[in-house]
Amino acid sequence: MHFDKVGFIGLGLIGGSIARKMKENNPKVSIIATAGHQQTIEDAFGLGLIDNNELLELNSFKDCDVIFLCAPVNKNIEYLTQLKDIIKDDCIITDVGSTKTQIHEKVIELGLERNFIGGHPMTGSEKTGILNSDKQLLENAYYIITPTAATTEENQNDFKQFVLSLGSIALILDYREHDHATAAISHLPHMIAYSLVNLIEHIDSEKETMKTIAAGGFRDVTRIAASSPVMWENICESNKTQLLSLMDQYEANFHKLREIIADGSSQKMIDYFQDSKNYRDSLTLPGAKIRKDFHEIFVDIADEAGGIAVLASLLAFNGINIKNIGIINNREFEEGVLRIEFYDEDALESAISVLKERNYTIHRR
Ligand SMILES: NC(=O)C1=CN([C@@H]2O[C@H](COP(=O)(O)OP(=O)(O)OC[C@H]3O[C@@H](n4cnc5c(N)ncnc54)[C@H](O)[C@@H]3O)[C@@H](O)[C@H]2O)C=CC1
Numbered sequence: 001m002h003f004d005k006v007g008f009i010g011l012g013l014i015g016g017s018i019a020r021k022m023k024e025n026n027p028k029v030s031i032i033a034t035a036g037h038q039q040t041i042e043d044a045f046g047l048g049l050i051d052n053n054e055l056l057e058l059n060s061f062k063d064c065d066v067i068f069l070c071a072p073v074n075k076n077i078e079y080l081t082q083l084k085d086i087i088k089d090d091c092i093i094t095d096v097g098s099t100k101t102q103i104h105e106k107v108i109e110l111g112l113e114r115n116f117i118g119g120h121p122m123t124g125s126e127k128t129g130i131l132n133s134d135k136q137l138l139e140n141a142y143y144i145i146t147p148t149a150a151t152t153e154e155n156q157n158d159f160k161q162f163v164l165s166l167g168s169i170a171l172i173l174d175y176r177e178h179d180h181a182t183a184a185i186s187h188l189p190h191m192i193a194y195s196l197v198n199l200i201e202h203i204d205s206e207k208e209t210m211k212t213i214a215a216g217g218f219r220d221v222t223r224i225a226a227s228s229p230v231m232w233e234n235i236c237e238s239n240k241t242q243l244l245s246l247m248d249q250y251e252a253n254f255h256k257l258r259e260i261i262a263d264g265s266s267q268k269m270i271d272y273f274q275d276s277k278n279y280r281d282s283l284t285l286p287g288a289k290i291r292k293d294f295h296e297i298f299v300d301i302a303d304e305a306g307g308i309a310v311l312a313s314l315l316a317f318n319g320i321n322i323k324n325i326g327i328i329n330n331r332e333f334e335e336g337v338l339r340i341e342f343y344d345e346d347a348l349e350s351a352i353s354v355l356k357e358r359n360y361t362i363h364r365r
């Protein structure tokens with residue numbers, strides 16, 4: 001599989017993040033793209049990510065080695081039919097969509113199994129668009145690969161290497177298993193967030209007391225309700241059966257919790273909460289075991305002019321060298337934080353003590 005000429009159909013948060021990292025890894029790669037809006041293409045051209053400055057006809061993708069489908073899932077599926085008669089024989093089409101069964105079924109129907117490898121980076125945010133994309137978004141995140149029955153070992157390995165080059169962790173899954181697991185850990189949580197926000201919006205008083213006092217817990221649980229409505233409409237439609245089944249299970253479980261509270265049994269409540277707490281505490285961050293050699297911290301900084309300069313000067317003043325520094329926005333942290341990478345563990349530990357002394361809030365993976 002070559003990555004000399006790459007095409008993107010859809011170039012928002014995810015497509016843009018992949019394109020940024022790809023261009024950084026290999027500045028010589030030729031990337032072309034089309035999207036829903038001309039502005040996206042102008043922005044990407046302005047960032048030096050793509051070769052074209054206009055929306056493209058699909059025919060322009062005829063000599064691409066790899067094509068990334070990075071639009072909402074229904075659009076990705078629609079594009080397959082048109083691409084079938086355009087792509088070169090050994091072109092690999094891949095997608096980043098949040099659901100996999102429908103697109104794999106379309107691939108089988110069109111006889112494109114040799115040309116398709118499904119993909120799904122398990123990272124992102126509630127934000128959209130190329131201007132929110134970030135070359136570090138995919139780092140340390142699982143990137144699920146769903147091969148077809150005709151994917152060759154060579155292509156699968158090449159694709160795995162590409163995933164690693166993004167800093168992601170490759171995980172091969174059957175596309176049906178993917179849709180069952182993501183319905184539970186991604187699609188259902190988004191529905192819970194949307195419905196909770198909807199409830200509060202409708203029961204709040206005219207004075208909007210609830211909205212005014214909404215604090216950490218509500219914000220933690222509902223951040224993802226700010227996600228793209230079009231994207232989530234597409235996902236619900238595409239993974240409807242799995243999602244409905246999980247919503248039923250969730251309803252039954254929620255009802256069980258209601259009964260426990262109604263019964264007033266302290267022990268049952270504590271058991272239920274303790275059991276959930278144990279499971280939640282046992283979640284490890286992706287890559288935590290794999291990237292131990294990564295000397296990085298994440299620091300909250302005030303959104304004010306000179307914030308980064310003050311912090312960088314503080315470290316320099318204490319003789320601590322920075323390897324890399326940049327603002328990131330991803331799923332682990334509520335708001336943007338500064339990611340600082342150091343050359344070794346000693347520098348990292350010194351930086352932590354200097355910054356803690358100045359009351360900076362520090363996060364580690
Ligand atoms: N947002 C997230 O956190 C994640 C999203 N995904 C998947 O990635 C895909 C893209 O999502 P995002 O990048 O977040 O969305 P986005 O809204 O940031 O970007 C979508 C892109 O698709 C383009 N687009 C829309 N309709 C189009 C059409 N008819 N033809 C060509 N381009 C079109 C838009 O112009 C935009 O460039 C979706 O399939 C989503 O399920 C996967 C992992 C995480």
Ligand SMILES: O=C(O)C(=O)Cc1ccc(O)cc1
Nearest residue numbers: 098122123124125126224331
């Ligand atoms: O914002 C978050 O925390 C997410 O969960 C992002 C996300 C959205 C859709 C996906 O298919 C994968 C990840």
